[in-house]
Amino acid sequence: MTVHIPVSLGTRSYGIHVGPGLISEAGKLLKPFAKGPVPIVTDSNVAFLHLDRFIGVLQDEGIEVHPIVLDAGEGTKSFAWLEKLIGQLLAAGVDRGGLIVALGGGVIGDLTGFAAGILKRGIAFAQIPTTLLSQVDSSVGGKTAINVPEGKNLVGVFHQPSIVIADTDVLGTLPRRELLAGYAEVVKTAALGNADYFSWLEKNAVQALNGEPEAIVRAVAEACKMKAGIVARDERESGERALLNLGHTFGHALETATGFSGRLLHGEGVSIGMALAFQLSVKLGLCPAADCERLIAHLKMVGMPSAISDIPGERPSPEVLIAAMAHDKKVKDGKLIFVLARRIGETFVTGDVPVDAVREVLEV
Incomplete structure (x- = not known):
């Protein structure tokens, strides 16, 4: 195997x-x-x-x-x-x-x-x-x-x-919370460039997360195959590899705002960040709302967070999160860089995102 x-x-x-x-x-x-x-x-x-x-x-x-x-x-x-x-x-x-x-x-x-x-x-x-x-x-x-x-x-x-x-x-x-946090990166890999893999996860995620051997090996191996291919084509993140940051601009800001504490694991930040990235894509007219709803439904189905309100404790303000994004290493020429979606399995990198639209998504 x-x-x-x-x-x-x-x-x-x-x-x-x-x-x-x-x-x-x-x-x-x-x-x-x-x-x-x-x-x-x-x-x-x-x-x-x-x-x-x-x-x-x-x-x-x-x-x-x-x-x-x-x-x-x-x-x-x-x-x-x-x-x-x-x-x-x-x-x-x-x-x-x-x-x-x-x-x-x-x-x-x-x-x-x-x-x-x-x-x-x-x-x-x-x-x-x-x-x-x-x-x-x-x-x-x-x-x-x-x-x-x-x-x-x-x-x-x-x-x-x-x-x-x-x-x-x-x-x-692994504790269940740690396992689910890792699963966020599995979903991310599928959502950014492999719609068939995402469909497979919709059918098999529960078995994989429950430790069914063939399902968990395939879940891990498919994610690694996809990442290995992207890294081989763009080792230093000058182009395609940036797609692997789907959910990370939002997620890293959430981690920073919560002090890298037990309130929010990295994968939980990515999970919420993916939902926010798809919501932003819908707001900008780039992605069908149905694809965003499908992603969020899958996150919820396996028990992962999908909204800022899912983080325990005081909610970080949009201003605090946008300020944290300004320090992100993905900032280029003073512009925030996001991975946005056209649909599940098709994403792209852009710095052409109005801050007001970002703020609106963060206020929901």
């Missing part, structure tokens, strides 16, 4: 492996890249669930491992934790020809990838994503970053992994 997906980037090409039980195969898959001591960077939650088994699998292949356990949570994607991690990587003795392993969700993958990209001017790293969000999105494509008070992912580098190993069995350990 394992699916292998190539990411074709010339000398930076690598493979994504998707399937059940792949952590048991990780030693064999990582062995060709493991030279010298191999730091395994993870967080306290993942360490409790998976670290001992992962270490054993690598040691069975004769790989010398150095576990590094960081605090769990979005707050770890910061300059302070980046500095701590670099110190620990240097203490572990990793050299420029070695390998660093990121075992965890998007926070660990982003932070570890960034550290690997800048340490000794670049060290190879492997992504072992343990959340649905990281399996279908952040582990693929080489984007690495940390957050700053001004916004999310504003400091980082492009640094492609050497291999991605997505074990779908580990998704069974």
Whole structure:
């Protein structure tokens, strides 16, 4: 049932492996890249669930491992934790020809990838994503970053992994909220460019989210295939890759306004952001209202948030959200950049959006 997906980037090409039980195969898959001591960077939650088994699998292949356990949570994607991690990587003795392993969700993958990209001017790293969000999105494509008070992912580098190993069995350990947050990126991939995939999700999402093996492998693999193709054609986001930001201009602003806190997970922000992007598209006369209603109906059907009012606590004002958008790295020539929809499966990038229309959508 394992699916292998190539990411074709010339000398930076690598493979994504998707399937059940792949952590048991990780030693064999990582062995060709493991030279010298191999730091395994993870967080306290993942360490409790998976670290001992992962270490054993690598040691069975004769790989010398150095576990590094960081605090769990979005707050770890910061300059302070980046500095701590670099110190620990240097203490572990990793050299420029070695390998660093990121075992965890998007926070660990982003932070570890960034550290690997800048340490000794670049060290190879492997992504072992343990959340649905990281399996279908952040582990693929080489984007690495940390957050700053001004916004999310504003400091980082492009640094492609050497291999991605997505074990779908580990998704069974996720809290339901985390699983649904990851599913937002699955829906996003379908909504931005694959109407057939979206239709398949409408019929099979419940089985996939309940852990039915074939359904969850296909859900993850299809999302990875689509992202791999886009990354291969536009590695540095100069064109088509920007479509992967569907829902993210709104979503990142919501995350910033809620202080990167437990009030709103990244995938929840993307879920609401997708709904807002489709609503904005309808308001501008670009997309049929029926497609927007269909998207929102699917989000609600699986239990995902689709409106700003779904966020607990005080509602951020349109002014606060628009100010947060102004700091987004997608701003170009002073204009806010949005991914808008013509229909489910067809999207485009534009900077020609009236701020008043954005404000109206945010007030609903």
